[in-house]
Amino acid sequence: MxxxxxxxxxxxxxxxxxxxxxxxxxxxxxxxLDGNSLGALPRAVPARLADVVEREWGRLRIRSWxxxxxxxxxxxVGDRIGRLVGAAPGQVVAGDSTSVNVFKAVVAAxxxxxxxxxxxxxxxxxxxxxxxxxxxxxxxxxxRIRAVPAADLADAAxxxxxxxLVNHVDYRTGRLHDLPGTTAAxxxxxxxxxxxxxHSAGALPVELDAHGVDFAVGCTYxxxxxxxxxxxxxYVRWDLQPRFDSPxxxxxxxxxxxxxxxxxRPADGAVRGRVGTxxxxxxxxxxxxxxxxxxxxxxxxxxxxxxxxxxxxxxVAAYAPGAVTPVTPAAxxxxxxxxxxxxxxGEGRGLMAELVRRGVVGDVRPPDILRFGFAPLYVGFADxxxxxxxxxxxxxx
Ligand SMILES: *Cc1c(COP(=O)(O)O)cnc(C)c1O
Numbered sequence: 001m002x003x004x005x006x007x008x009x010x011x012x013x014x015x016x017x018x019x020x021x022x023x024x025x026x027x028x029x030x031x032x033l034d035g036n037s038l039g040a041l042p043r044a045v046p047a048r049l050a051d052v053v054e055r056e057w058g059r060l061r062i063r064s065w066x067x068x069x070x071x072x073x074x075x076x077v078g079d080r081i082g083r084l085v086g087a088a089p090g091q092v093v094a095g096d097s098t099s100v101n102v103f104k105a106v107v108a109a110x111x112x113x114x115x116x117x118x119x120x121x122x123x124x125x126x127x128x129x130x131x132x133x134x135x136x137x138x139x140x141x142x143x144r145i146r147a148v149p150a151a152d153l154a155d156a157a158x159x160x161x162x163x164x165l166v167n168h169v170d171y172r173t174g175r176l177h178d179l180p181g182t183t184a185a186x187x188x189x190x191x192x193x194x195x196x197x198x199h200s201a202g203a204l205p206v207e208l209d210a211h212g213v214d215f216a217v218g219c220t221y222x223x224x225x226x227x228x229x230x231x232x233x234x235y236v237r238w239d240l241q242p243r244f245d246s247p248x249x250x251x252x253x254x255x256x257x258x259x260x261x262x263x264x265r266p267a268d269g270a271v272r273g274r275v276g277t278x279x280x281x282x283x284x285x286x287x288x289x290x291x292x293x294x295x296x297x298x299x300x301x302x303x304x305x306x307x308x309x310x311x312x313x314x315x316v317a318a319y320a321p322g323a324v325t326p327v328t329p330a331a332x333x334x335x336x337x338x339x340x341x342x343x344x345x346g347e348g349r350g351l352m353a354e355l356v357r358r359g360v361v362g363d364v365r366p367p368d369i370l371r372f373g374f375a376p377l378y379v380g381f382a383d384x385x386x387x388x389x390x391x392x393x394x395x396x397x
Contacts, residue, residue: 004314004315004318004385004388004389005382005385007311007381007385008311008380008381008382008384008385009381009382011307011311011381012380012381012382015304015380015381016300016304017296017300017301017304017376017377018380020292020296020377020378021377021378021380022043023042023043023044023292023377023378024040024041024042024043024225024292024377024378025040025041025042025043026040026378029359030359030360030361031359031360031361031379031383031386031387031390032361032375032378032379032383033360033361033362033372033373033374033379033383033387034361034362034363034371034373035222035223035225035373035374035375035378035379036171036199036203036222036223036337036338036371036373036375037222037363037371037373038221038222038228039202039221039222039223039224039225039226039227039289039375040225040375040378041225041227042225042288042289042291042292044288044289044291044292045227045285045288045289048284048285048287048288049281049284049285049288052068052280052281052284052285053281056068056070057280070278070280070284071278073094073278073280073283073284073287074093074094074095074231074252074271074274074278074283075090075093075269075270075271076287077094077231077283077286077287077290078091078092078093078094078233078270079092080287080290080293081094081201081218081220081224081233081290082235083293084201084202084206084224084293084298085197085201085206085208085216085218085235086205086206086207086208086209086210087208087209087216087235088209088238090238090269090270091208091209091235091236091237091238091241091270092233092234092235092270093233093234093270093271093273093274094220094231094232094233094278094283094286095231095232095233095234095273095274095275095278095279095283096231096232096234096275097219097229097231097232098129098196098198098217098218098219098232099129099130099133100232100248100275101217101232101233101234101273102129102130102133102134102137102165102194102196102217103133103136103137103247103248104234104246104247104248104273104275105165105194105215105216105217105234105236106120106133106134106137106138106163106165106194107137107140107141107246107247108215108236108244108245108246108247109162109163109192109194109214109215110137110138110141110143110162110163111141111243111245111247112192112240112243112244112245113162113163113191113192114190116159116160117159117160117161117162117190117191118142118143118144118160118162119143119144119145119146119158119160119161119162120134120137120138120143120144120145120146120161120162120163120164120165121145121146121147121148121153121156121157121161121163121164121165121191122134122135122145122146122147122148122164122165122166123147123148123149123150123153123165123166123167123177124147124148124149124150125149125150125167125170125172125173126147126165126166126167126196127167127171127196127198130165130167130196131147134165137247140247143162150166150167150170150175150177150182151177151178153166153182153185153186154178154181154182154184154185154186155185157185157186157189157191158189159189159190161186161189161190161191162191162192163191163192163193163194164182164186164191164192164193164194165193165194165196166182166193166194166195166196167195167196167198167199168195168196168197168198168199168200168206168336169198169199169200169203169336169337169338170199170336171198171199171365172327172340172365172369172371173327173328173329173340173369174199174327174328174329174335174336174337174338174339174340174371175328175329175334175335175336176200176204176329176333176334176335176336179195179206179207179211179213180207180211183195183211183212183213183214184211184212187212187214192214192215192240193213193214193215194214194215194216194217195208195213195215195216195217196216196217196218197216197217197218198217198218198219198222199222199223199336199337199338200218200223200336201218201219201220201222201223201224201233202222202223202224202225202293202301202375203222203223203301203302203305203336203337203375203376204298204301204302204305204336204337205298205299205301205302208235208237209237212237213235213237214236214237214240215234215235215236215237215240216234216235217232217233217234217235218232218233219232219233220232220233220286220289222373223337223373223375224286224289224290224293225289225292225375225377226282226285226286226289226290227282227285227286227289229282230282230283230285230286230289231278231279231282231283231286234270234273236270236272236273241268241269241270241272242268244266244272244273245266246266246272246273246275248275249264249266249275250274250275250276251276252271252274252275252276252277252278253266253267253271253272253273253274253275254266254267255267255268292377296377301376301377302376304376305337305374305376306332306335307381308374308376308379308380308381308384309328309335309337309338309339309374311381311384311385312339312372312374312384312387312388313326313328313330313339315384315385315387315388315389316339316341316388316391316392318388318392319388319389319391319392320388320391320392320395322344323343323344323345323391323392323395323396324341324342324343324344324370324391324395325341325342325344326339326340326341326342327340327341327342327369328340337373337374337375337376338371338372338373338374339371339372339374340365340369340370340371340372341369341370341372342368342369342370343368343369343370343395345368345395346367346368347367347368348364348365348366348367348368348369348370349364349366349367351364351370351394351395352364352370354394355370355387355390355391355394358390358393358394359390360386360387360390360391362387370391372387
Protein backbone atom coordinates (compact mmCIF):
# COMPACT_ATOMS: atom_id res chain seq x y z
CA MET A 1 0.00 0.00 0.00
CA UNK A 2 1.24 3.48 -0.81
CA UNK A 3 1.29 6.13 1.89
CA UNK A 4 -1.76 7.78 0.39
CA UNK A 5 -3.81 4.57 0.30
CA UNK A 6 -3.03 3.80 3.91
CA UNK A 7 -3.75 7.38 4.90
CA UNK A 8 -7.10 7.15 3.11
CA UNK A 9 -7.97 3.94 4.95
CA UNK A 10 -7.09 5.50 8.31
CA UNK A 11 -9.11 8.62 7.59
CA UNK A 12 -12.12 6.61 6.46
CA UNK A 13 -11.96 4.57 9.65
CA UNK A 14 -11.97 7.78 11.72
CA UNK A 15 -14.76 9.46 9.70
CA UNK A 16 -17.80 10.19 11.90
CA UNK A 17 -20.07 10.42 8.82
CA UNK A 18 -18.88 7.09 7.43
CA UNK A 19 -22.11 5.21 8.27
CA UNK A 20 -24.13 7.62 6.10
CA UNK A 21 -22.83 6.04 2.90
CA UNK A 22 -24.93 2.92 3.53
CA UNK A 23 -28.06 5.08 3.30
CA UNK A 24 -27.39 5.62 -0.43
CA UNK A 25 -27.61 3.39 -3.48
CA UNK A 26 -24.00 3.25 -4.68
CA UNK A 27 -21.75 0.56 -6.09
CA UNK A 28 -18.19 -0.11 -5.04
CA UNK A 29 -17.01 -0.25 -8.64
CA UNK A 30 -17.69 3.45 -9.17
CA UNK A 31 -16.32 6.55 -7.49
CA UNK A 32 -19.22 8.98 -7.79
CA LEU A 33 -17.95 12.56 -7.79
CA ASP A 34 -20.86 14.12 -9.65
CA GLY A 35 -23.17 14.71 -6.68
CA ASN A 36 -22.82 18.43 -7.35
CA SER A 37 -24.79 17.80 -10.54
CA LEU A 38 -27.11 14.96 -9.52
CA GLY A 39 -26.95 13.63 -5.97
CA ALA A 40 -27.01 9.87 -5.41
CA LEU A 41 -30.28 8.10 -4.59
CA PRO A 42 -31.06 7.70 -0.88
CA ARG A 43 -32.23 4.13 -0.20
CA ALA A 44 -35.46 5.22 1.49
CA VAL A 45 -36.80 7.01 -1.59
CA PRO A 46 -38.09 4.16 -3.83
CA ALA A 47 -40.35 2.62 -1.17
CA ARG A 48 -41.70 6.01 -0.10
CA LEU A 49 -42.36 6.99 -3.70
CA ALA A 50 -44.09 3.66 -4.36
CA ASP A 51 -46.34 4.30 -1.35
CA VAL A 52 -47.15 7.81 -2.57
CA VAL A 53 -48.09 6.44 -5.97
CA GLU A 54 -49.88 3.22 -4.99
CA ARG A 55 -51.62 4.19 -1.77
CA GLU A 56 -51.85 7.98 -1.60
CA TRP A 57 -52.62 8.48 -5.27
CA GLY A 58 -53.90 5.04 -6.24
CA ARG A 59 -56.26 4.37 -3.36
CA LEU A 60 -56.89 7.67 -1.56
CA ARG A 61 -56.90 9.69 -4.77
CA ILE A 62 -58.29 13.23 -4.20
CA ARG A 63 -58.47 12.66 -0.43
CA SER A 64 -54.69 12.79 -0.27
CA TRP A 65 -54.58 16.55 -0.69
CA UNK A 66 -55.79 16.65 2.94
CA UNK A 67 -55.30 13.20 4.38
CA UNK A 68 -51.76 12.75 3.06
CA UNK A 69 -51.00 16.44 3.66
CA UNK A 70 -50.14 17.01 0.02
CA UNK A 71 -51.47 20.54 0.06
CA UNK A 72 -49.09 21.77 2.73
CA UNK A 73 -46.06 19.79 1.48
CA UNK A 74 -44.30 22.83 -0.10
CA UNK A 75 -44.07 24.60 3.27
CA UNK A 76 -43.36 21.42 5.23
CA VAL A 77 -40.51 20.39 2.93
CA GLY A 78 -39.41 24.03 2.78
CA ASP A 79 -38.93 24.07 6.55
CA ARG A 80 -36.83 20.90 6.37
CA ILE A 81 -34.57 22.59 3.80
CA GLY A 82 -34.62 25.68 6.01
CA ARG A 83 -32.87 23.82 8.81
CA LEU A 84 -30.03 23.03 6.39
CA VAL A 85 -29.58 26.62 5.24
CA GLY A 86 -29.98 28.39 8.59
CA ALA A 87 -33.56 29.58 8.11
CA ALA A 88 -36.10 29.46 10.93
CA PRO A 89 -39.45 27.85 10.00
CA GLY A 90 -41.92 29.76 7.85
CA GLN A 91 -39.48 31.35 5.40
CA VAL A 92 -38.72 28.65 2.83
CA VAL A 93 -41.09 27.12 0.30
CA ALA A 94 -40.25 24.20 -2.00
CA GLY A 95 -41.45 24.19 -5.57
CA ASP A 96 -40.74 25.12 -9.18
CA SER A 97 -37.22 25.17 -10.60
CA THR A 98 -34.31 27.33 -9.48
CA SER A 99 -34.69 29.30 -12.71
CA VAL A 100 -38.32 30.14 -11.87
CA ASN A 101 -37.42 31.03 -8.29
CA VAL A 102 -34.65 33.35 -9.49
CA PHE A 103 -37.30 35.15 -11.51
CA LYS A 104 -39.68 35.46 -8.55
CA ALA A 105 -36.93 36.68 -6.21
CA VAL A 106 -35.34 39.21 -8.57
CA VAL A 107 -38.62 40.78 -9.68
CA ALA A 108 -39.99 40.86 -6.12
CA ALA A 109 -36.73 42.41 -4.90
CA UNK A 110 -36.95 45.15 -7.53
CA UNK A 111 -40.59 45.73 -6.64
CA UNK A 112 -39.75 46.39 -3.01
CA UNK A 113 -36.80 48.66 -3.81
CA UNK A 114 -37.05 52.38 -3.12
CA UNK A 115 -37.86 54.77 -5.98
CA UNK A 116 -34.93 55.66 -8.19
CA UNK A 117 -33.23 52.32 -7.81
CA UNK A 118 -33.13 50.89 -11.30
CA UNK A 119 -30.03 48.74 -11.48
CA UNK A 120 -29.72 44.96 -11.21
CA UNK A 121 -26.21 43.67 -10.52
CA UNK A 122 -25.41 40.10 -11.42
CA UNK A 123 -22.41 37.91 -10.64
CA UNK A 124 -20.37 38.05 -13.87
CA UNK A 125 -19.46 34.34 -13.68
CA UNK A 126 -22.96 33.23 -12.77
CA UNK A 127 -24.49 29.95 -13.80
CA UNK A 128 -26.02 31.01 -17.13
CA UNK A 129 -29.69 30.56 -16.25
CA UNK A 130 -29.47 33.15 -13.45
CA UNK A 131 -27.99 35.69 -15.86
CA UNK A 132 -30.59 35.03 -18.55
CA UNK A 133 -33.47 35.32 -16.10
CA UNK A 134 -32.05 38.41 -14.40
CA UNK A 135 -31.68 40.10 -17.79
CA UNK A 136 -35.33 39.43 -18.59
CA UNK A 137 -36.44 40.49 -15.09
CA UNK A 138 -34.48 43.73 -15.47
CA UNK A 139 -36.01 44.41 -18.88
CA UNK A 140 -39.53 43.78 -17.53
CA UNK A 141 -39.08 46.08 -14.54
CA UNK A 142 -37.39 48.92 -16.41
CA UNK A 143 -33.98 48.31 -14.85
CA ARG A 144 -30.60 48.08 -16.45
CA ILE A 145 -28.39 45.12 -15.73
CA ARG A 146 -24.69 45.12 -15.00
CA ALA A 147 -22.40 42.08 -14.67
CA VAL A 148 -19.78 42.43 -11.93
CA PRO A 149 -17.29 39.83 -10.60
CA ALA A 150 -18.76 38.34 -7.41
CA ALA A 151 -15.88 39.55 -5.26
CA ASP A 152 -16.53 43.16 -6.38
CA LEU A 153 -20.31 43.19 -5.86
CA ALA A 154 -20.01 44.53 -2.31
CA ASP A 155 -18.23 47.66 -3.60
CA ALA A 156 -20.32 47.95 -6.75
CA ALA A 157 -23.69 48.22 -4.99
CA UNK A 158 -24.66 51.89 -4.86
CA UNK A 159 -27.55 54.34 -4.66
CA UNK A 160 -29.02 53.15 -7.98
CA UNK A 161 -28.84 49.45 -7.12
CA UNK A 162 -32.13 47.67 -6.50
CA UNK A 163 -30.90 44.10 -6.30
CA UNK A 164 -27.74 42.02 -6.44
CA LEU A 165 -27.95 38.40 -7.63
CA VAL A 166 -24.98 36.22 -6.75
CA ASN A 167 -24.04 32.54 -6.69
CA HIS A 168 -22.78 31.38 -3.30
CA VAL A 169 -20.36 28.91 -4.93
CA ASP A 170 -19.12 29.34 -8.49
CA TYR A 171 -20.32 26.22 -10.35
CA ARG A 172 -17.29 26.22 -12.59
CA THR A 173 -14.37 26.90 -10.27
CA GLY A 174 -15.83 25.82 -6.94
CA ARG A 175 -14.96 29.20 -5.40
CA LEU A 176 -17.03 30.09 -2.32
CA HIS A 177 -18.10 33.72 -2.17
CA ASP A 178 -18.33 35.85 0.95
CA LEU A 179 -21.99 35.65 1.95
CA PRO A 180 -21.79 37.55 5.26
CA GLY A 181 -19.63 40.39 3.90
CA THR A 182 -21.42 40.83 0.59
CA THR A 183 -24.85 40.69 2.24
CA ALA A 184 -23.88 43.33 4.80
CA ALA A 185 -22.41 45.63 2.14
CA UNK A 186 -25.38 45.29 -0.22
CA UNK A 187 -27.83 45.98 2.58
CA UNK A 188 -25.76 48.94 3.79
CA UNK A 189 -26.04 50.34 0.25
CA UNK A 190 -29.84 50.11 0.59
CA UNK A 191 -30.19 47.30 -1.94
CA UNK A 192 -31.45 43.72 -1.68
CA UNK A 193 -29.42 40.58 -2.20
CA UNK A 194 -30.54 37.29 -3.76
CA UNK A 195 -28.20 34.38 -3.08
CA UNK A 196 -28.24 31.29 -5.29
CA UNK A 197 -27.37 28.36 -3.02
CA UNK A 198 -27.38 25.59 -5.65
CA HIS A 199 -23.82 24.55 -4.84
CA SER A 200 -23.85 25.24 -1.10
CA ALA A 201 -27.14 23.85 0.23
CA GLY A 202 -26.22 20.49 1.73
CA ALA A 203 -22.51 21.08 1.13
CA LEU A 204 -21.69 23.53 3.91
CA PRO A 205 -23.43 25.51 6.67
CA VAL A 206 -25.36 28.47 5.24
CA GLU A 207 -26.64 30.87 7.87
CA LEU A 208 -29.32 32.84 6.04
CA ASP A 209 -31.07 34.27 9.12
CA ALA A 210 -27.87 34.99 11.02
CA HIS A 211 -26.44 37.05 8.16
CA GLY A 212 -29.62 38.95 7.32
CA VAL A 213 -29.93 37.61 3.77
CA ASP A 214 -32.95 39.05 1.94
CA PHE A 215 -33.80 36.33 -0.56
CA ALA A 216 -32.28 33.00 -1.51
CA VAL A 217 -32.98 30.25 -4.02
CA GLY A 218 -31.43 26.87 -4.62
CA CYS A 219 -31.93 23.48 -6.13
CA THR A 220 -32.37 20.20 -4.29
CA TYR A 221 -31.09 17.66 -6.81
CA UNK A 222 -27.40 18.38 -6.19
CA UNK A 223 -26.09 18.02 -2.61
CA UNK A 224 -29.62 17.53 -1.24
CA UNK A 225 -30.13 14.36 -3.33
CA UNK A 226 -33.78 15.08 -4.18
CA UNK A 227 -33.64 13.41 -7.60
CA UNK A 228 -33.64 14.60 -11.21
CA UNK A 229 -35.69 17.77 -11.56
CA UNK A 230 -36.59 17.83 -7.85
CA UNK A 231 -38.36 21.03 -6.79
CA UNK A 232 -36.17 24.00 -5.94
CA UNK A 233 -36.65 26.33 -2.98
CA UNK A 234 -37.22 30.01 -2.28
CA TYR A 235 -36.33 31.83 0.94
CA VAL A 236 -37.93 35.17 1.72
CA ARG A 237 -36.81 36.65 5.04
CA TRP A 238 -39.79 36.91 7.41
CA ASP A 239 -39.86 40.72 7.64
CA LEU A 240 -39.83 41.05 3.83
CA GLN A 241 -42.74 38.65 3.35
CA PRO A 242 -45.50 41.27 3.71
CA ARG A 243 -43.83 43.22 0.86
CA PHE A 244 -43.13 40.18 -1.31
CA ASP A 245 -45.08 41.01 -4.47
CA SER A 246 -44.79 37.86 -6.58
CA PRO A 247 -44.55 38.29 -10.35
CA UNK A 248 -46.21 34.86 -10.63
CA UNK A 249 -49.22 35.18 -8.32
CA UNK A 250 -50.77 31.81 -9.01
CA UNK A 251 -53.78 30.53 -7.13
CA UNK A 252 -51.62 28.49 -4.74
CA UNK A 253 -50.31 31.76 -3.31
CA UNK A 254 -53.81 33.12 -2.70
CA UNK A 255 -55.02 33.73 0.87
CA UNK A 256 -58.11 31.65 0.09
CA UNK A 257 -57.22 29.44 -2.87
CA UNK A 258 -60.46 27.47 -2.79
CA UNK A 259 -62.56 30.63 -2.58
CA UNK A 260 -61.98 30.81 -6.33
CA UNK A 261 -62.47 34.55 -6.34
CA UNK A 262 -61.68 36.76 -9.30
CA UNK A 263 -59.68 39.18 -7.16
CA UNK A 264 -56.18 38.24 -6.07
CA ARG A 265 -55.34 38.48 -2.39
CA PRO A 266 -51.92 37.12 -1.42
CA ALA A 267 -51.46 34.66 1.44
CA ASP A 268 -49.19 35.62 4.29
CA GLY A 269 -45.81 34.02 4.81
CA ALA A 270 -43.78 31.62 2.72
CA VAL A 271 -46.95 30.40 0.96
CA ARG A 272 -46.85 33.63 -1.02
CA GLY A 273 -43.92 32.19 -2.95
CA ARG A 274 -46.01 29.34 -4.35
CA VAL A 275 -47.41 29.45 -7.88
CA GLY A 276 -49.48 26.51 -9.12
CA THR A 277 -50.27 22.97 -8.03
CA UNK A 278 -47.20 21.47 -6.37
CA UNK A 279 -45.22 18.69 -8.10
CA UNK A 280 -46.28 16.11 -5.49
CA UNK A 281 -44.36 13.06 -6.73
CA UNK A 282 -41.01 14.79 -6.91
CA UNK A 283 -41.73 16.87 -3.81
CA UNK A 284 -42.41 13.77 -1.73
CA UNK A 285 -39.39 11.97 -3.19
CA UNK A 286 -37.39 14.97 -1.98
CA UNK A 287 -39.10 14.77 1.41
CA UNK A 288 -37.96 11.16 1.77
CA UNK A 289 -34.47 12.04 0.49
CA UNK A 290 -34.13 14.69 3.20
CA UNK A 291 -34.39 11.99 5.90
CA UNK A 292 -30.67 11.29 5.45
CA UNK A 293 -30.01 14.72 6.98
CA UNK A 294 -31.84 13.99 10.22
CA UNK A 295 -29.40 14.52 13.08
CA UNK A 296 -26.56 15.52 10.73
CA UNK A 297 -24.46 18.46 11.90
CA UNK A 298 -23.56 20.73 8.97
CA UNK A 299 -20.33 21.67 10.74
CA UNK A 300 -19.23 18.03 10.54
CA UNK A 301 -20.21 17.96 6.86
CA UNK A 302 -18.10 21.04 6.23
CA UNK A 303 -15.11 19.70 8.14
CA UNK A 304 -15.19 16.46 6.15
CA UNK A 305 -15.68 18.30 2.87
CA UNK A 306 -12.56 20.40 3.45
CA UNK A 307 -10.54 17.36 4.56
CA UNK A 308 -11.67 15.43 1.47
CA UNK A 309 -10.92 18.20 -0.99
CA UNK A 310 -7.54 18.92 0.65
CA UNK A 311 -6.68 15.23 0.47
CA UNK A 312 -7.81 14.94 -3.15
CA UNK A 313 -5.65 17.93 -4.11
CA UNK A 314 -2.63 16.31 -2.41
CA UNK A 315 -3.30 13.03 -4.23
CA VAL A 316 -3.65 14.83 -7.56
CA ALA A 317 -0.34 16.62 -7.00
CA ALA A 318 1.28 13.26 -6.22
CA TYR A 319 -0.26 11.16 -9.00
CA ALA A 320 -0.73 13.63 -11.86
CA PRO A 321 1.98 16.28 -11.43
CA GLY A 322 1.92 18.91 -14.14
CA ALA A 323 -1.07 17.42 -15.96
CA VAL A 324 -3.68 19.61 -14.29
CA THR A 325 -3.84 22.89 -12.37
CA PRO A 326 -6.41 23.41 -9.62
CA VAL A 327 -8.66 26.42 -10.24
CA THR A 328 -10.48 25.89 -6.93
CA PRO A 329 -8.97 28.14 -4.26
CA ALA A 330 -6.59 26.56 -1.76
CA ALA A 331 -7.93 28.74 1.08
CA UNK A 332 -10.66 26.95 3.01
CA UNK A 333 -12.75 30.11 3.35
CA UNK A 334 -12.95 30.36 -0.44
CA UNK A 335 -13.72 26.75 -1.30
CA UNK A 336 -17.05 25.02 -1.80
CA UNK A 337 -17.28 21.22 -1.90
CA UNK A 338 -15.89 20.58 -5.35
CA UNK A 339 -12.46 20.59 -6.94
CA UNK A 340 -12.06 21.92 -10.47
CA UNK A 341 -8.91 21.12 -12.39
CA UNK A 342 -7.78 22.79 -15.61
CA UNK A 343 -6.05 20.36 -17.92
CA UNK A 344 -2.61 21.24 -19.25
CA UNK A 345 -3.58 19.74 -22.61
CA GLY A 346 -6.57 22.09 -22.94
CA GLU A 347 -8.79 19.09 -23.56
CA GLY A 348 -11.53 18.00 -21.16
CA ARG A 349 -14.26 15.83 -22.66
CA GLY A 350 -12.07 12.98 -23.87
CA LEU A 351 -10.21 12.83 -20.57
CA MET A 352 -13.40 12.71 -18.54
CA ALA A 353 -14.90 10.07 -20.82
CA GLU A 354 -11.86 7.91 -20.12
CA LEU A 355 -12.15 8.56 -16.36
CA VAL A 356 -15.81 7.53 -16.46
CA ARG A 357 -14.89 4.39 -18.41
CA ARG A 358 -12.49 3.54 -15.57
CA GLY A 359 -15.15 4.07 -12.91
CA VAL A 360 -14.46 7.66 -11.82
CA VAL A 361 -17.46 9.87 -12.50
CA GLY A 362 -17.00 13.62 -12.56
CA ASP A 363 -17.98 16.05 -15.29
CA VAL A 364 -16.57 18.71 -17.59
CA ARG A 365 -17.17 22.38 -18.04
CA PRO A 366 -15.83 23.00 -21.52
CA PRO A 367 -13.35 23.24 -22.80
CA ASP A 368 -10.78 22.29 -20.19
CA ILE A 369 -12.24 22.17 -16.66
CA LEU A 370 -12.66 18.78 -14.97
CA ARG A 371 -15.10 18.98 -12.05
CA PHE A 372 -15.12 16.61 -9.08
CA GLY A 373 -17.87 17.07 -6.50
CA PHE A 374 -17.36 15.74 -2.97
CA ALA A 375 -20.67 14.97 -1.30
CA PRO A 376 -19.51 14.36 2.29
CA LEU A 377 -22.40 12.07 3.19
CA TYR A 378 -21.32 9.37 0.79
CA VAL A 379 -17.86 10.09 -0.60
CA GLY A 380 -14.87 8.80 1.36
CA PHE A 381 -11.11 9.27 1.39
CA ALA A 382 -10.44 6.02 -0.47
CA ASP A 383 -12.71 7.38 -3.24
CA UNK A 384 -10.64 10.56 -3.41
CA UNK A 385 -7.37 8.59 -3.55
CA UNK A 386 -8.67 6.25 -6.25
CA UNK A 387 -10.03 9.13 -8.36
CA UNK A 388 -6.67 10.92 -8.30
CA UNK A 389 -4.77 7.70 -9.02
CA UNK A 390 -6.96 6.90 -12.03
CA UNK A 391 -6.59 10.50 -13.22
CA UNK A 392 -2.82 10.03 -13.05
CA UNK A 393 -3.10 6.83 -15.12
CA UNK A 394 -5.30 8.51 -17.71
CA UNK A 395 -3.03 11.50 -18.22
CA UNK A 396 -0.06 9.12 -18.33
CA UNK A 397 1.84 10.87 -15.58
C1 LIG B 1 -27.65 23.90 -11.02
C2 LIG B 1 -27.88 25.37 -11.01
C3 LIG B 1 -29.07 25.92 -11.49
C4 LIG B 1 -30.09 25.05 -12.12
O1 LIG B 1 -31.29 25.70 -12.39
P1 LIG B 1 -32.55 24.84 -12.84
O2 LIG B 1 -33.63 25.81 -12.98
O3 LIG B 1 -32.77 23.80 -11.78
O4 LIG B 1 -32.21 24.13 -14.12
C5 LIG B 1 -29.23 27.30 -11.37
N1 LIG B 1 -28.30 28.08 -10.81
C6 LIG B 1 -27.13 27.57 -10.34
C7 LIG B 1 -26.12 28.46 -9.71
C8 LIG B 1 -26.88 26.21 -10.45
O5 LIG B 1 -25.74 25.69 -10.01
